[in-house]
Amino acid sequence: MAAKEETELEELIRNANGIETEDKEDEGDGLDITTLLQVARKSLPWIALLIALGLTSSWLFLRYTKPVYQSSSVLKIDEKTEAGLLGLGAGGSVEKRRPGANLEGEVELIKSNLIYRRLKDSLALDVNYYVEGTVLESELYTRSPFQVTYKIKNPAFYNRKFNVNFSSPTQFRLSYLEGEQEVSGVYSVGQPLNLAGLDLRLTTHGTYFDANALDAQFYFVILDEGTLNTYLNTNLSVQIVNPDANTVQISFKDFNPAKAQDIVNKIDTVYLQEKLAQKKKASDQSLQFLSEQADAFNNKLQLAEDNLQSFARENRTYDVRADAATVNGKILAQEEKRQNLLQKQGLLADLSSLVEQDQLTANEDSTVAQSIPGLAELEDGRLTQEIEALNDQQWDLRRVLRSYKETTEAVKQRRVQLDFTRSTIRRLLEQNKLLLQEQIEKMNRQRDELNAKLDGLPQKATQQARLQRPFELYEKTYVNLINKDLEFRLGQAGTTADFQILSPASLPSEPISPVRAMIYAIGLAGGIVLGLGLIAIRYFLHDTVTNTRELERMTSASLLGVIPTYDKEKMMVSKLVVNKNPKSAISESIRSIRTNLDFIGSSRKKRIISVTSTVSGEGKTFVTVNLGGIIALSEQRVVILDLDMRKPKVNLAFGGENARGISTILIEKHTIEECIQHTDIPTLDFISAGPTPPNPSELILNPKFDELLAELHQHYDVILIDTPPVGLVTDGILIMRKADIPLYIVRAGYSKKAFLKNINKLMRTNNFTRLSTILNDASATGLSGYSYGYGYGQGYYDEPTPPKGVISRLRQRIS
Missing domain, CATH: 1.10.287 (Helix Hairpins)
Known part of the structure; x- marks a missing residue:
């Protein structure tokens, strides 16, 4: 009956542990702020690099993008009609319309070919002159050192680039592409050029022609009417500002601020001229209409007078x-x-x-x-x-x-x-x-x-x-x-234009695009967004355990201690280092683990401690060897058993041989005394794995193994067993069941987070209530509150000298 109750109690404990483990697993699936901050801290150099790249991209964009300037003027247009001025509208008054109805017609007039034609007659917009710079070319509006007059017979010469290089103030070289072939020639300034389909004459402008013009690369383009109209349509903007006040804004965009200002002012002028011409035409038409109607009504009035006179004569009365x-x-x-x-x-x-x-x-x-x-x-x-x-x-x-x-x-x-x-x-x-x-x-x-x-x-x-x-x-x-x-x-006699220029066009001092502050803000924001994206990607790709908080959140096993990264020397295989650097942080961290082991196994003087991990490479052998060394230094007799018979490493850590060991003892080929090997620490011995057998699991299940442990108990206080990884073979689980304290090694930055679920599974299925974890190879940022110099004063430990210089620190942070 007591056995049954004990079984039920164990089942309740197992279920409780399972529920707690599932809660831990569910909790581990949420957002880990500590890990996120750690990933962000490690990503800071990359974020700085991305921000620098964003700002550099903004600078390159501004460097290779031509600034666009805009000049604007505001007009006030009176909505009047000649019929309304003459009082000939319906009902003797001007017809009521919605505000801005006539302004839409004025907008279309300003953007019509009629205004464009007058504009092209007033400004020389058909030929554009440019000088090529180091990166971008600049338009020489009204400042060109030369002028051309032309007569095009072949429309193919429109919109074609003509290169001009001055060899002297009186000679120049003209070149252009005819298909894929370059056509060029040297001509004299002022000389009429009769090309196939083009008559051209180039003259210099004394004001702007100087010695620098001889070294510059010039070119000009002759625009046809369609291209010029497209240019004006694309860059000209006419908007109704206030329909109630009848105000219209005329804006023009161009790479040259003076050109934009001149075009807007000239549009105002030609619009005034066109409105005056239309008004004069309308006035002439109105006067002609009035004269014709007056003559017609005069004839009708005379006829009516004759009829009244005839009536008066016939009836001898006027009333x-x-x-x-x-x-x-x-x-x-x-x-x-x-x-x-x-x-x-x-x-x-x-x-x-x-x-x-x-x-x-x-x-x-x-x-x-x-x-x-x-x-x-x-x-x-x-x-x-x-x-x-x-x-x-x-x-x-x-x-x-x-x-x-x-x-x-x-x-x-x-x-x-x-x-x-x-x-x-x-x-x-x-x-x-x-x-x-x-x-x-x-x-x-x-x-x-x-x-x-x-x-x-x-x-x-x-x-x-x-x-x-x-x-x-x-x-x-x-x-x-x-x-x-x-x-x-x-x-x-006092006819004036029916609009006023409220705000004439001014010379723009700052470009409307690209806006430097906005471009740099976009570059900065882009770098920050990419940096945040990098943090998010690295966080979601962060599938390894890096700190104690992750280990505690995702497992129900207690954390026995943390072993910091050992970078004193680069080891090809695990070695005993605590005896060489007894004051180092790694030695103190293992001492802390030894102390915690005393609390766990305080009721028993002699203990069997198994050390395992999920996969190979997590530092299982390193922890076993150095933990045995620390315990042995406390005047306890310690023996280390290498039961990872498939891949033995303990003998390599101590520099011993592996010709005989656990495998030969279990098959009774050698005795225990023959296989025990001594180390530099007098109280520390080890038994290597021996030759690799074909059936390691069967050997462990052999009663000879229990006899081996019982005999070692008579001579040693602590038996440390280096077991195979439990994620690869089942040998480790068999050995953990025989251990008083099973230890599970998790390597920071190497062990997958999924491995922690294996720990919970082991505890749940095998009832490993005393299973404890050790975080190995933890960086300073992954210690999460663990400090090994507390109370001893700075400089007590023999730590490696921190890297000096920005580059060295960045290299260490990135790695």
Whole structure:
């Protein structure tokens, strides 16, 4: 039951170790800052070299790249049209457009062949003169020591390089390529040259021709129109700066700053000239249009005037509407008079009936005059007198009748007088009636005439309005055209360009490309990026263990110690060095390992220590030999067994023979005493591997091997076993199972990181709980906190002298 519990406990421990190991392995797959810093530190010389190469490349680029200069000017262009200036736009105002709409047309005008043609006529851009320098050629814009005039008959001479070398101020050599063959000749300055398809004449410029011109190499190129237009299109830039302010920027790029400035200024000039020419042309066209339209409308106006005059003669009026108003007023006034006459006619009728009545039988208090209101409106004085007389007679008759009878003479006389008066009034009334009737009939006829005349007036008014409309329109337009013509002629006297040069082109002092600061920044950044890339590549390609932190992160085995690099001498095979340099750092590091071994195996006085590694070359034999030497120097008896029977090295470390050893002991050919070899240290012995057997693994599994260890235990305190690499054969694992303390050697900068997984696997599968690791051949940067001079003072150890000089230190860092 106890055995079962012990087995379960071991299984739990193994699983726990496996989980811990897997966690270690997972942790080891992350970013290792220490390793990254170490790789970066080692890469610093290369980074400095790459930065230097980047800056050198920038300098070479600037040295062999021609600088490009840019000159610019800013124009303000007013958006105006001739129709808008004349007030002839739609609705009497200029049509509303989006800001900058007309500016786009001005941009196209500036970049048009029209401006280019004027520019080429103003500047001599068709021939470019150059002088060849040590690296680059320079254009001699306006500073050429010679000028050429030409007439090309064969277009093949365009865009061809003509070399010019002056042998004297009066002679020069001209050469050019005709296909692949060079054509050359010596000519006199000013001499007309008649080449096949080219007439040429070269003259010198006294201002720029000096002694240096005799040693220089010149050449010139004659550009055709297409190439020149392409050159202008490529380097000319016209941009709208502010559409609301109508500002345009004109820029030109060239290798020669003076040429760029002259081209921009000349573009401004020729654009001004072109705008003035267009404006003058537009003004002439506008004046011609105004004159033609004025003549046309004048003819139409005269025709309209003749039609109105004919209408006035035919209808005897100039204003039908006014005549209609007059006729209508006459009709109203006549109607008022007619109504008065009708009223009078009614009054006469009433008066006639009253006069015929016998007033004596009526109301005695009333009379004829009192019975007819408005009698005064008759405007007949005699009739009024007679009526008044009739009234008096009636009053008198009434008075007499109150005193007399009808038969009396007085009454009769008065009645005779009354009848006579009535007869007179009756006759006057009839006369008035006839007169009123005649007046009424006359007014009726006049009314009919006026109504007939009024009925005919609308047609005449319509006809007159039809004639009046074109007359007024032609008159107004004609007057407007005359005024506009006058205003335009007055404005034309002060015609100016419709744009202003806000900022004229200046001579550029610094090139726009290449920008020196930017190029050097790019070179610096490129060197840094390449350096970082180198660090990243070296980090990802860094598959070897270099420091203790990597070893501790990637394995679950404890770190027993670190052995620094031994560069005191160059050894072809492993040797015992601790006895020769007891004060060296390597001796002290192995002493530290010896001390740590005492802590691990403190419960047992005698110990078996196996030393192995993954592959050959990791320093397993070197560590075994020197660790045995350090332990032996502490007054302990130590024996080293070389069980790497396939590739024995222990005997080489001590300078011994290998004719007999472990293999001959296990086959009982020799005894242990016969195979033990002594060293310079009295307490240190070793047994070599012996001749290589065909079956090393079977020999180790032989019980004779256990007997060998048991017998050695009787005479030695520590048995150090140099085992074969466990990554190649299984012998090492068999020996590690028999050891009290298995040691695993990892060589810095040599052992692969993948080997560390083998350590974890060994611990997990074989339950090597005491397995410890030793980092061998570690550099100073890989010690990661381990110091072997602590407390002893500087200069205690006999260390190699550090290299002096920058080159030596760089060589050591790179290696």
